[in-house]
Amino acid sequence: MRAIVASEPGGPEVLTFTDRPEPEPAAGEVVVEVAATAVNRADLLQRRGLYPPPPGASDILGLECSGWVSALGEGVDGWQVGDPVCALLSGGGYAERVNVPAGQLMPVPDGLDVQTAAALPEVACTVWSNVAMVAHLQPLETLLVHGGAGGIGTFAVQLAHALGSTVIATAGSAEKLAVCRRLGADVAVNYREQDFVEEVRAATDGRGADVILDNMGAAYLGRNVDALAAEGRLVVIGMQGGSKAELDLGRLLAKRGAVIATALRSRPTDQKAAICAAVRERVWPLVAAGEVEPIVHARYPLSEAAAAHAEVEAGRSIGKVLLTLRSGPG
Numbered sequence: 001m002r003a004i005v006a007s008e009p010g011g012p013e014v015l016t017f018t019d020r021p022e023p024e025p026a027a028g029e030v031v032v033e034v035a036a037t038a039v040n041r042a043d044l045l046q047r048r049g050l051y052p053p054p055p056g057a058s059d060i061l062g063l064e065c066s067g068w069v070s071a072l073g074e075g076v077d078g079w080q081v082g083d084p085v086c087a088l089l090s091g092g093g094y095a096e097r098v099n100v101p102a103g104q105l106m107p108v109p110d111g112l113d114v115q116t117a118a119a120l121p122e123v124a125c126t127v128w129s130n131v132a133m134v135a136h137l138q139p140l141e142t143l144l145v146h147g148g149a150g151g152i153g154t155f156a157v158q159l160a161h162a163l164g165s166t167v168i169a170t171a172g173s174a175e176k177l178a179v180c181r182r183l184g185a186d187v188a189v190n191y192r193e194q195d196f197v198e199e200v201r202a203a204t205d206g207r208g209a210d211v212i213l214d215n216m217g218a219a220y221l222g223r224n225v226d227a228l229a230a231e232g233r234l235v236v237i238g239m240q241g242g243s244k245a246e247l248d249l250g251r252l253l254a255k256r257g258a259v260i261a262t263a264l265r266s267r268p269t270d271q272k273a274a275i276c277a278a279v280r281e282r283v284w285p286l287v288a289a290g291e292v293e294p295i296v297h298a299r300y301p302l303s304e305a306a307a308a309h310a311e312v313e314a315g316r317s318i319g320k321v322l323l324t325l326r327s328g329p330g
């Protein structure tokens, strides 16, 4: 089968088609015939040689896909050949077919076409696992989402709004701020022009944000702690602003605050399965009801993966960028 790998560390131009053996499902796995996959920031880092796949994972890029079940390994229950699915992957999505542990499969949410479902697994699993399972965001609490117009951000804003939380989102342009508001942000902050700590305090009567979902890491650590409410939970999922910073524990302990950092890709298979099961149960009904929608910025055929990477890397995308392979099974 054909698949895309980075031929060497570098820019989008190193993405090349290669021939790989057809995947065979081991016990507990299924093979998915890929309808579409999506570009994640981790793919950009992996392409540059800065984020190697975890041990045992494919070197083929791609952390999520949608498609149809094409083969079942021993002991797999609950799925049939031909079922439309989407899946969370440790790698391998930029390919015609991919092996997936059965626990990481999810049905295509009702009302969605199969290709568009490729926009969901990574953002739904990342946002649900961090905002709900790790930070325990409650209705009536306030969530600050940095990068509210990105793939993760557009999903987090909608989900938290649907759960009844107050949502504050940051973004860097008027267009992106308008998207955040349309998706349910109560307050949208232009981080280039406004101080998000002041804006969060103003929006919460000085209390601060109960939960912060952060993509910036080091660059925002101190100000994120300042923006936290008492008993607040700061969850760092990205390091777009670096990984090393000084933390004033005095400011954190005065708030009885928590700083947590997580990565979905390196979680063990059983944890990924538990997250997918929770997403299926709690998030898919919101998608089926139209309360949370996949936001797709652009679709490129897989053969144009380099152009898709360049688009995400330039920071132009709002929501997800998809790579499409086929619109029907077989």
Ligand SMILES: NC(=O)c1ccc[n+]([C@@H]2O[C@H](COP(=O)([O-])OP(=O)(O)OC[C@H]3O[C@@H](n4cnc5c(N)ncnc54)[C@H](OP(=O)(O)O)[C@@H]3O)[C@@H](O)[C@H]2O)c1
Binding pocket: 040, 041, 042, 122, 126, 146, 147, 148, 149, 150, 151, 152, 153, 170, 171, 172, 173, 176, 191, 215, 216, 236, 237, 238, 239, 240, 262, 263, 264, 265, 312, 315, 317, 319
């Ligand atoms: N830990 C995990 O398990 C996990 C899983 C998935 C993703 N992630 C990480 O989560 C982050 C977001 O992923 P994504 O897929 O949503 O990427 P994305 O679609 O490229 O979005 C990134 C966003 O960052 C925003 N941004 C850039 N500089 C900013 C700043 N100074 N302040 C606030 N926002 C800023 C950009 O918005 P503007 O154009 O408005 O600046 C852009 O919308 C990435 O760092 C990714 O690696 C982590």
